[in-house]
Amino acid sequence: MDLFEHQARELFEEHGISVPRAEVTDSPEEAREIARRLGGRVVVKAQVRTGGRGKAGGVRLAADPPAAELTARQVLGMDIKGHTVGKVMLARPVDIDAEFYVGYVLDRAAGRFLAIASAEGGMDIEEVAATRPDAVARLPVDPAEGVTPARAAEIAGAAGLPPQTVDTLVRLWGVLVREDAVLVEVNPLVRTAQGQILALDGKVTLDDNARFRQTRWGDREPAPEDPLEAAAAARGLNYVKLDGEVGIIGNGAGLVMSTLDVVAGCGARPANFLDIGGGASARIMADGLSVVLSDPAVRSVLVNVFGGITACDAVADGIVQALDSVRPTKPLVVRLDGNNAARGRAILDERAHPLVQQVTTMDGAARRAADLAHAADAA
Amino acid sequence: MAIYLTKESKVLVQGMTGGEGMKHTRRMLAAGTDVVGGVNPRKAGRSVDFDDRAVPVFGSVREGIETTGADVCVVFVPPAFAEGAVVEAADAGIGLAVVITEGIPVHDAVAFTAYAKARGTRIIGPNCPGLITPGQSNAGIIPADITKPGRIGLVSKSGTLTYQLMYELRDTGFSTCVGIGGDPVIGTTHIDCLAAFQDDPDTELIVLIGEIGGDAEERAAAYVRDHVTKPVIGYIAGFTAPEGRTMGHAGAIVSGSSGTARAKKEALEAAGVQVGETPTGTARLVLARLEAERGH
Numbered sequence: 001m002d003l004f005e006h007q008a009r010e011l012f013e014e015h016g017i018s019v020p021r022a023e024v025t026d027s028p029e030e031a032r033e034i035a036r037r038l039g040g041r042v043v044v045k046a047q048v049r050t051g052g053r054g055k056a057g058g059v060r061l062a063a064d065p066p067a068a069e070l071t072a073r074q075v076l077g078m079d080i081k082g083h084t085v086g087k088v089m090l091a092r093p094v095d096i097d098a099e100f101y102v103g104y105v106l107d108r109a110a111g112r113f114l115a116i117a118s119a120e121g122g123m124d125i126e127e128v129a130a131t132r133p134d135a136v137a138r139l140p141v142d143p144a145e146g147v148t149p150a151r152a153a154e155i156a157g158a159a160g161l162p163p164q165t166v167d168t169l170v171r172l173w174g175v176l177v178r179e180d181a182v183l184v185e186v187n188p189l190v191r192t193a194q195g196q197i198l199a200l201d202g203k204v205t206l207d208d209n210a211r212f213r214q215t216r217w218g219d220r221e222p223a224p225e226d227p228l229e230a231a232a233a234a235r236g237l238n239y240v241k242l243d244g245e246v247g248i249i250g251n252g253a254g255l256v257m258s259t260l261d262v263v264a265g266c267g268a269r270p271a272n273f274l275d276i277g278g279g280a281s282a283r284i285m286a287d288g289l290s291v292v293l294s295d296p297a298v299r300s301v302l303v304n305v306f307g308g309i310t311a312c313d314a315v316a317d318g319i320v321q322a323l324d325s326v327r328p329t330k331p332l333v334v335r336l337d338g339n340n341a342a343r344g345r346a347i348l349d350e351r352a353h354p355l356v357q358q359v360t361t362m363d364g365a366a367r368r369a370a371d372l373a374h375a376a377d378a379a
Numbered sequence: 380m381a382i383y384l385t386k387e388s389k390v391l392v393q394g395m396t397g398g399e400g401m402k403h404t405r406r407m408l409a410a411g412t413d414v415v416g417g418v419n420p421r422k423a424g425r426s427v428d429f430d431d432r433a434v435p436v437f438g439s440v441r442e443g444i445e446t447t448g449a450d451v452c453v454v455f456v457p458p459a460f461a462e463g464a465v466v467e468a469a470d471a472g473i474g475l476a477v478v479i480t481e482g483i484p485v486h487d488a489v490a491f492t493a494y495a496k497a498r499g500t501r502i503i504g505p506n507c508p509g510l511i512t513p514g515q516s517n518a519g520i521i522p523a524d525i526t527k528p529g530r531i532g533l534v535s536k537s538g539t540l541t542y543q544l545m546y547e548l549r550d551t552g553f554s555t556c557v558g559i560g561g562d563p564v565i566g567t568t569h570i571d572c573l574a575a576f577q578d579d580p581d582t583e584l585i586v587l588i589g590e591i592g593g594d595a596e597e598r599a600a601a602y603v604r605d606h607v608t609k610p611v612i613g614y615i616a617g618f619t620a621p622e623g624r625t626m627g628h629a630g631a632i633v634s635g636s637s638g639t640a641r642a643k644k645e646a647l648e649a650a651g652v653q654v655g656e657t658p659t660g661t662a663r664l665v666l667a668r669l670e671a672e673r674g675h
Contacts, residue, residue: 106485106489106563106564108563108564108592108593108594108595108630109568109593109594109595109598111488111489111492111493111564111565111566112489112493113489126635142493143486143489143490143493144490144493144494177486180484180485180486182485182563207484207485207486208625208629209458209482209483209484209485209629210484210485210486212458212459212482213459213484238627240621240624240626242619242621250539251539252537252538252539252540252542252627253537253539253561253590253626253627253628253631254535254536254537254538254539254540254541254561254588254590254616254627254628255537255539255540255543255616256626256627257537257590257591257616257617257619257620257626257627257631258540258543258614258616258657258658260617260618260619260620261616261617261618261619261640261657262656262657263619264618264619265656265657269619270619273620273626273627275627278520278538278539306539306542306543306546308508308521308522308525308538308539308542309520309522337543337546338522338525338542338543338546339522339524339525361659362543362657362658362659363657363659363660366657
C-alpha cells in the first residue's frame with residue numbers, strides 16, 4: 001500500500017525525522033485558515049499517489065491566505081495521471097541550500113534492502129541513475145545488522161552527503177523496519193539556509209502482508225476509487241478492474257494472468273483480473289460472478305479453472321449455485337480441467353443453463369469468450 | 380536422481396496438526412513421500428494416524444532430526460510464526476525447508492532467507508506450492524496424480540501454471556517440478572533450479588515459467604545463455620497486467636518500465652529460449668523440441 005505524502009510525513013515525524021510544518025485539508029476555506037496558522041506564505045501540494053505531480057501543476061506557491069484558498073480550490077479535484085486530488089497539504093516554504101536523495105528499496109534479486117543515496121536530490125532518481133550512475137550510491141544493508149550510525153556514515157560518505165544526514169539515515173531505517181515498509185524514500189532531503197536537515201517530500205510503501213501486526217493501518221487505507229473494485233474488496237475478492245469487455249474468473253494468480261493474456265491474444269480485451277484462489281467455495285464463485293456481471297463493460301465471461309487441489313466437481317457445484325443466485329444476463333464460457341473434470345462437466349451439462357457453454361481447452365475457451373464478446377458488440 | 384527431493388528424502392511437517400497441514404500430509408503420504416514426523420511443542424509425544432500410517436509428533440525440529448534423520452521440512456504454519464519456524468529448522472541443521480505459507484511480511488522473508496543461507500539450509504518459497512519428484516516424493520501441495528515420472532524439469536513462480544503444464548505434459552512426465560513462489564523475496568530462484576536441472580542426468584529438457592515483477596527471468600535468461608546446454612522452453616504470464624497493480628501474487632507487479640512480461644520474453648528469446656504464447660502452446664513447443672532432440 002502506497003501512502004500519501006502527508007501520511008509519510010506524519011510517519012517521519014513520529015520517528016524523529018525533521019519535517020516542515022504542514023497541515024492537510026480537503027476544503028479551500030480551511031486552506032486559508034491553515035495558511036494563516038503557518039505564517040501566510042505556503043506551498044500547496046496535491047495529495048496523489050503518483051509521481052510527476054509537480055510537472056502536472058499539483059505543487060504551487062501561494063503568497064498569502066486568500067491566495068492559498070484560491071490555489072487549493074484549483075488544485076482540489078484536479079486529475080493527475082488518472083488520480084483525482086482529494087486533499088491538499090499546505091506546508092511552510094523553506095530556504096533550500098542543498099537537495100539530497102535518500103531511500104531504502106528492496107533488492108529482490110539479492111533478497112535484502114539496498115540504501116540508495118545521492119547528493120543530487122529533487123529530481124527523479126531513476127533519471128539520475130540512468131544518466132549519471134556515478135552520482136547515485138547503492139549500498140546493501142545486512143538484515144541482521146540494519147543501518148547503524150557507522151553504516152549510515154558509510155552511506156552518506158559514498159553519496160557525498162554531509163555528516164548531518166547520518167541521523168536521518170538511521171531514523172529512516174527505523175521507519176522501514178518498525179512500520180513494515182518495503183520502500184521509504186525522502187526526495188528531496190534538504191539542508192536549509194539555516195543549516196537544518198529537513199525531509200521535504202517522501203514516499204512510503206507499506207507491506208500488505210504485515211497488516212496482521214500493523215493494526216494502525218486500518219485508518220490509512222482508502223477504499224478503492226473504482227466502484228467495482230470497492231465492491232470486490234468488500235467481499236474479500238482478489239480483483240483488479242481493467243479496460244476490456246471479457247470478464248475473467250480463474251483460480252491461481254499465474255493462471256488468471258495467463259488467461260488475460262490468452263484472451264488478449266484472441267483479439268479481445270480482458271475486463272478484469274479475478275483470482276478465486278485454491279479450494280474456492282460456491283460462495284466465492286457466486287460473489288465473483290456477481291461482481292464481474294455487474295460490470296457494464298462486460299460482454300461475455302470466461303471461467304477458467306484448473307483443478308489441482310481443487311476438485312472440478314466442487315467448482316461446478318459452485319457455478320450452478322451462483323447461476324441460481326446471480327441470474328446472469330451475459331454468456332458464460334466455462335473451462336474445467338484437471339481433477340474430477342469429467343464430473344464437473346457433467347454437473348454443468350445437467351444444469352443446461354442456456355447462457356453457459358463449456359469448452360474443454362483453455363485456448364478454445366478464450367477464443368469462444370472473445371467471439372461472444374465481439375458478437376454482443378455487433379448486436 | 381531428480382533435484383532437491385528423492386524417494387530417500389525424509390520429511391518433517393511443521394504445522395502438521397493444523398487443518399492444511401493434516402490435509403496435505405495425507406496427500407504427501409499418498410504420493411509416496413516418506414513423512415517421518417510432525418513438529419508441534421504442544422503435542423509432542425503423540426502421533427497422528429493417516430490411514431495406514433501413524434506419524435509421530437516431535438517437540439522440535441531438532442528432536443525430529445535426531446530421532447528420524449529427517450533432511451527436509453515442509454512449513455505450513457501461519458505467517459506470524461513462519462520466521463520462527465524457519466529459523467528453528469535452520470538452527471537444527473535441516474538441508475531443505477519448503478515454506479508453503481502465503482502472506483509472510485517481506486522483512487521476515489529477508490531475515491529468514493539470509494539466516495538460512497548462512498547456515499547452509501536451502502529455502503524453497505515462501506508462498507509456493509512446494510516441489511514434487513513424481514513417483515518418488517512430494518513436499519508441499521502440488522497434486523501428485525495429474526502427471527507421472529519423466530524427463531522434463533520444471534521451475535515456476537506460479538502454482539496453477541505449474542499444475543496446468545504438468546497436466547498438459549502428463550504423458551511425457553517430469554523429473555522434478557519446483558514451485559519457487561510468487562513473493563518478492565524467495566529462497567530458491569529460477570537460476571538455482573536451472574543449475575540443478577543442468578546437472579541432473581534424469582532431466583532432458585527444462586521448462587521455465589515466469590511472470591511479471593522483478594528481473595528474475597532476465598537473470599535466468601543470462602544464466603541459460605552462459606551455463607545451460609539442455610533445451611529450455613519458457614512461458615511468461617502477465618502481458619496484459621496494468622502498471623502499478625499487484626496481480627494476485629505479492630511479487631507480481633510492474634513498476635514503471637521494469638518487470639514487464641515483454642522484457643522477460645525478449646530476454647529469454649535473446650538467450651535462445653523458445654517462449655510459448657499460451658500454456659498449451661508452450662506444452663506443444665516442449666513436445667516438438669523433445670521429438671527433435673530424440674530424433675538426432
